[in-house]
Amino acid sequence: MLNIFKTKTNKNINKEDAYILWFDQVDKTSIPLVGGKNANLGEMYQKLTANKTGKNGGQIKVPYGFAVTAKAYRHFIKSAKLDLYIAKVLQDLDSHNIPQLEEKGQLIRQAILAAPFPDDLAESIKLAYADLAKVLKISKSSLDVAVRSSATAEDLPDASFAGQQESYLNIRGEVSLLNAIKNAFASLFTNRAISYRIDRNFDHFQIALSVSVQKMVRSDKGASGVMFTLDTDTGFKNVVLINASWGLGEFVVKGVVTPDEYMVFKPTLEKGYKSIISKNLGSKEKKLVYSSEGSRPTKEVTVIDADRNRFVLTDEQIIQLASWGAEIEKHYGRPMDIEWALDGENKQLYIVQARPETVQVKKDLNVIEDFVLQEKGKVLCQGAAVGKKIGQGKAHLIKDATQISDFRPGEILITEITDPDWEPIMKMASAIVTNAGGRTSHAAIVSRELGIPAVVGCGNATSSIKNGQNITVSCAEGETGKIYDGLLKFKVNKSNLKNFTPPKTPVKMIVADPELVFQYSFIPNSGCGLAREEFIIANYIKVHPNALLYYDKLRDEAVKKQIDFLVRGYDSRVDYYVKKLAFGIGVLASAFYPKEVILRFSDFKTNEYANLLGGKEFEPNEENPMIGWRGASRYYDPNFKKAFALECQAVKIVREQMGLLNLKVMIPFCRTPEEGKKVLEEMEKNGLKKGKKVIKQTKKDDDLTDELQVYVMAEIPSNMMQVEEFAQIFDGFSTGSNDLTQLTLG
Secondary structure (H helix, E strand, C coil), X not given: CCCCCCCCCCCCCCHHHXXXXXXXXXXXXXXXXXXXXXXXXXXXXXXXXXXXXXXXXXXXXXXXXXXXXXXXXXXXXXXCCHHHHHHHHHCCCCCCCHHHHHHHHHHHHHHHHHCCCCHHHHHHHHHHHHHHHHHHCCXXXXXXXXXXXXXXXXXXXXXXXXCCCCEEEEEECHHHXXXXXXXXXXXXXXXXXXXXHHHCCCCCCCCCEXXXXXXXXXXXXXXXXXXXXXXXXXXXXXXEEEEEEECCCHHHHHCCCCCEEEEEEHHHHCCCCCCEEEEECCCCCEEEEECCCCCXXXXXXXXXXXXXXXXXXXXXXXXXXXXXXXXXXHHHCCCEEEEEEECCCCCCEEEEEEEECCCHHHCCCCEEEEEEECCCCCEEEEEXXXXXXXXXXXXXXXXXXXHHHHCCCCCEEEECCCCHHHHHHHCCCCEEEECCCCCCCHHHHHHHXXXXXXXXXXXXXXXXXXXXXXXXXXXXXXXXXXXXXXXXXXXXXXXECXXXXXXXXXXXXXXXXXXXXXXXXXXXXXXXXXXXXXXXXXXXXXXXHHHHHCHHHCCCHHHHHHHHHHCCCCCCHHHHHHHHHHHHHHHHHHHHCCCCEEEECCCCCHHHHHCCECHHHCCCCCCCHHHCCCCHHHHCXXXXXXXXXXXXXXXXXXXHHCCCCCEEEEECCCCCHHHHHHHHHHHHHCCCCCCCECXXXXXXXXXXXXECCEEEEECCHHHHHCHXXXXXXXXXXXXXXXXXHHHHHC
């Protein structure tokens, strides 16, 4: 038989007849030949990297490799007469009959694994593997590759097929490679893949499987993760969301670990700013690494405490990945779902997969759906919210695959992590709750596609929720999802904005919670008239600023332990306060960019500050905190001005490092013009001079004013009585009607 293997240097190959195609021979139009995954790898390798062929040199790095084509798969299936056998087995399948689905899927996979490779196909694969070693200048015996399935109906704009087929890492040698490819072929008929195709009316025999064979990135010694070029929960398109964990990437994708999460703001990133607007430390208890034990190519190990308690990526690496994500999105012209890896040996970042994002892009942004919980109950556990919906029903705990046939429609799936084989029952669930995983894990991706709420990374869901217990899963209260005891009342408000006519008067929002602002940004608005710091400090920082500045003076050892836990991953306790505050402010400002956002500096009263960690040791006891030590009077006071300096540092970061020049600031509870001048002096000492210009990164910044504007709250009778004097000091006023009414009547 004709050996149709061609090396990558032969450009006269008939691609439709090839068993092997290299990454520089395929592009995004090649999905029928090599599937979505391989087509995108070839597209990026040719168009976005500085590869050796010299085409369109870019900065993105994609490990080189080749595709075993869909033609090769069909040749394998027909040569062993498997097509006839598969059709017979699937003839009377009911995909909702879980035991029957399991039985038939197992029969097909066993038949595929037992069938021999045709000689010409086996020889083609061996020759390609040897050629890859030569191209990479690595001995064939030490060439480690990743083997990933790439279905011809995979990674389409309207169907993700997330986790449908298998991947095999650290594959070495011809025998192991052939086995991995055959296992990949068999994974086209996993239970979940069969069920998924039936539910979406894909013909089993119209879909073929290609396989990518790609040089491994030594992320077992480094890190890996997933990157989306939008916010996966709201569809907000101006951010890049990055998840990161130690070791090989399978644990992030499958949700075995709770990874770090970073967010970068694209509009100012493209202007040259280091616009990281959020960083959250994941627990990262485990990692997947290379194994030398027997025939197992990988193994699970425990992550040491030092690595669990630090961020996986540096700020420079976060910016590099986000820049690559934005470039890939621009190239494809649509939001993307990307996998990346950090090589622990050469310290280089690589892109190892890219596919279209398929959930948020299908949403009708004219329709705003708002789930509202109407009562509260006992919180059983909580984790990262996926979506904004509420689901309820009976909890069904599943510990392993032997229990999935007992699952019933409408129940809530409670488990450690979701296994891709469980997708037939996931589509019957009213919600999903997992102990492990992040917002880009398998459970999160599938729940979004199914349109059901999920709470992931709870840690203790399987121990705090009883099997059969009636529960309510709420993802409608921000980024933290909560599982409540009982079936709580809730309602769904729907608004269609298609024919909405904005009022003539500009309407600005009042916001506080960074977790909700991306969702709010879709509501017609003219910006944010009041963004409150208090919520960020109370809910995210949780510590009194003086308890961080004067940590050594704290007498309560229990408070010290709590502070030590919170500040993990940051350079210092002060760095923790400044960065966490800057991230919260940054998210608020980015949600409405380039429309103005007016941030009010902290306006806690003494009793509210005392409720923060360590606060009781630094706050006086006032009979009436309403008219006590609050607002402007704190900022120049020797007992608080160092704490106010931290707020100023956070604002500087947001404006000057993140590039969010739409941010303005406002002084609360300023009693006299003289007090206003004292506050402005303190601000100037800390780099926030009213009218100060920011050095713009590019000409693209010209659409925004670069001068710092400072407003004042008009909430005390003296503000109104001396309005002309206050107007000489500040750029504008905002009426605080609540306090002003109380103080006037009082």
